[in-house]
Amino acid sequence: MDGTQTIARRSLLPLLVPIAVGALVAVALGxxxxxxxxxxxxxxxxxxxxxxxxxxxxxxxxxxLALVQAFSALVMWGRIKLNVPWIGALHRWSGRIAFLLTLPVAFHCLYALGAQYDTARVMIHSILGCFFYGFFTTKMLALPRRGTPGWTLPVLGGLAFTALVGLWLTSSLWFFTTLGVKF
Known part of the structure; x- marks a missing residue:
């Protein structure tokens, strides 16, 4: 094994616990x-x-707020050139609030409805809900770890974002287009 493979292998070690815990969260919810x-x-x-x-x-x-997360991440990673000193705070707080907004939804889904697999939309929605919390858990546990590969946070954040977008598509967009806009 050459030095590059050793460094790559070592840099993945800090991710083992976050990935394992995130997978356990996803499976436990399912x-x-x-x-x-x-x-x-x-x-x-x-x-x-x-x-x-x-x-x-x-x-x-x-x-x-997930869209705000994606935009602020692109600014923080230099993909969008803006000189906004508060972008890190915007990213953290939009993520915190977005997560808090999902908690009553997840509680209702699990407590009142349970996981359902009778129709494709609802099955995909149930699976995406489990994936979202698994990816979110993995990202939060990987965040403070040193020595992780540079792709760690963008990939984990992107997976959580993708799962949340899928949840929105299979719930809110479906609701608005099927039942109308109601409060």
Missing amino acids: VYGELHKPTGYAVSLAGFSGPLAMKVWLTTGAFV
């Missing part, structure tokens, strides 16, 4: 969603006409 008998009781927040409206609007908020 198993729970499958084994948990859905209660059918809706979980909603004040101000929305019902739980579905709550879910699609909170997911839409998370989706918009």
